[in-house]
Amino acid sequence: MTSSTIRSGAGDHAVADPGSPAPRRGDGLAALAFLTPSIITFLVFVLAPTVGVLVLSFYNWNLLSDGTFTGFDNFVRLLHDGRLLGVYGSTAYMALVILAVNVALGLLLAVLLETRMPRWLRGLFRLSFLFPFVVSASAVALIWRFLLNKDLGLVNYLLGLLGADRIDWLGSSAFAPVSVIVVNSWKTIGFSILVYIAGLQSIPKELREAAIVDGAGAWTRFWRITFPLLSPTVFFLVVINTINSFQIFAEPRVLTQGGPGDSSRTIVEYLYDRAFGDFDLGYASAIGITFAMVLVLLTAIQFWFSRRWTFYS
Template structure:
């Protein structure tokens, strides 16, 4: 009898060990390192308490990085949610064309980020890029895209949305197709306008899916790294420098491990607080079936 009771717990021991080794321990160790001044090479790690966090808050570059991260996150989430919802509504039709459209929309999501970054660097080239060619063909001035501090962050947001919107749209499409058809049929019998059906039926029934996408979108957007590392290196004038790239630079370029760990703790706190705020204020609007 005892063996039967303990058997399920023994089955999950490997997963728990992996979770502790690769998730819990690194977080605890990062918090410890944030209170030290270590250069990655010294044998000792002098304890400095909260000094790294004080230095962070007094660093104008860090405050700019924080601002860039929030702008990038909220912009990509807003654009992804709006565009993905429109695409999902468009694809929510039976037929071969809908299947082809789904494959086309989703294909950018499965392309490696390195390939995407190189592709968009070519498209945004100020002299030979396709985007400037299109702008000039309609009489608009060419843009510097990644080379101008006024447009560089917007350019990365554009790349992020292009890469992610296919994933968002297919998840929303699955949510749309799970809504019972009988509800819409009842609304048609009552001669309910389309906009009212969308507001009163579609959006409430999609709310769990939207809630899920908003949470994972917030977490993923705050952790953006590849596009910045490949396309801009945080420039020009730190206009595209975000938290994860800032942590990488301080930790593995300048060997300020304690300082980088403190920035990592700040990132962890921001993501945790935003996730809790999502659950506190948005979960009330989620309609669970």
């Protein structure tokens, strides 16, 4: 598929989309048939559990007996949960750094990949950047648990060659979140790089060539032409990376078990422990509601920002 066929979709999108024309005879029945599989799976596995979260959050519920209604108790508990804010803090810290690394370093690597080079070499670079993305997070985290070992790991060995002291990557509250950040970015940055590459390729060559003719340097060309035209891609990656990095679970689980303390604990891990460690299902559901609210809020903020600075040609 070429990017031009994709682009052309944006045009008729506006025509076919909102305030759709009057219902057409026969379409209703067809739509019912086409939508039934999705509607059933949506009702049972998305809507019912979503309603379930809301209901459960008003109950004290463990796995052994059905719950008792406790009103707003779980929400009052949220306010008094000393750990919750700390866990949100670690989650946000790790998520935002991962987001920044993927969006910024990903852009740098994608732009560098545009340099003239043999096809096979470009292919090899692309391949190596993307490969960790398709490997499971638990395998990735297990590998890095070896590499980040304080006394025997490869990372500290290499740092030692440079003359640095050994770092307690997994056992200190300063570096445990850094480890999660490094490992997650290492795994996911290839996705951002690839999306950037596609975005860069969809920018008309003539624009950049015209700028060269006008004598604009590489730096000016990038910030005046490439970056503005790339802003929808940047926005897409900011949204996707935010949502994904706030949902991290496997890396801290395998690398650090969220510790030491809660320094590398994510909100999903905290929810998981309350639900399936303590069997405190009602309270875990209340945590889930806060998490959904955070995601909705973040998405809303990003869309609000995008109106201001995203440039659509």
